[in-house]
Amino acid sequence: MRRKRLNHYADVVCKMFVGWRMGDDMEALSDLPDGTISINLLTGDAVHSEVGLLDLHIAKEIQAWLQQQGAKEGVDIEKLKSATLEVDVDTNKVATNKKKVLLFSFSCRSNLKTDTATYQGALTDEYHWYTRIIT
Template sequence: MSEQATNRDLTGFHGIIPKTMRGKRLRHVADTMCQMFCGWRLIGSKPNLVELGSGTLELDAMTGQCLFQGKTIGQLTIAEEIRAWLEQDLATNKIPIAALTGAHLTVKLSFSVVPWNEPAKEIFYSDGKPIRTEKMNRCIVECRSNVTTDEAVYRSKLTEVQEWPLGWPVDTSPSPG
């Protein structure tokens, strides 16, 4: 290697990281977007999701914009969480956000109300006290993500069933609609 060679000369993408490493990282990004939506960070958005009801939610992970049933709604807390994580993760891994042509999450939500599940493993709290209701919200969450570049599309999917007490957590955020 000549002394004048730069990192740009040695890598496959804008002098940042080799294409193979970038591809693995972007597959990880697609996986993580689904996992974040189904994880603990969703708690703050659950009251908004119950209010929206069953249907298809679309999140633009690059902007945080949200659509429900094809119509723009206010930004959900989970959308901002995913957007901020994406921005930080790409920066940490030296992938410019401009390298992406898109990063989207499509989530099919199917809500129902079911009796309290006695063997529930989780304990739900409100104001530091455990709560229990006779009925629970149940939501089948079917996530599909895609992260796109000029060269490839990285996809992931995750399906979960989540249950939580009616009225939990207490909603303190503005309505999404």
């Protein structure tokens, strides 16, 4: 496996969760209690520590991106033993009217494991504001 590419992938998946195409899932995340979201990057499955199984668009997006990049760059993603992204979600750092607006604090940790090494990434985003959709 290509070490530099796997290091890159570990960093990018964290960045993707906190910003890239995240808008599709913000309303769903707004309804969740604070907790940890665990994503299996090989299957696209997401589980919340308090709620259980989630249907998150971003989980499938990251899975597809990882598969596509691996194929494009000659990295056999199928040979990974595991690939996970854990995200601590906290909406209580700043008091808001949660029916209208939230401040998300994301703390992401990724792990891509091969037979011989683990590649890790981490990112914290403290300023991700979201204005709720009023229906």
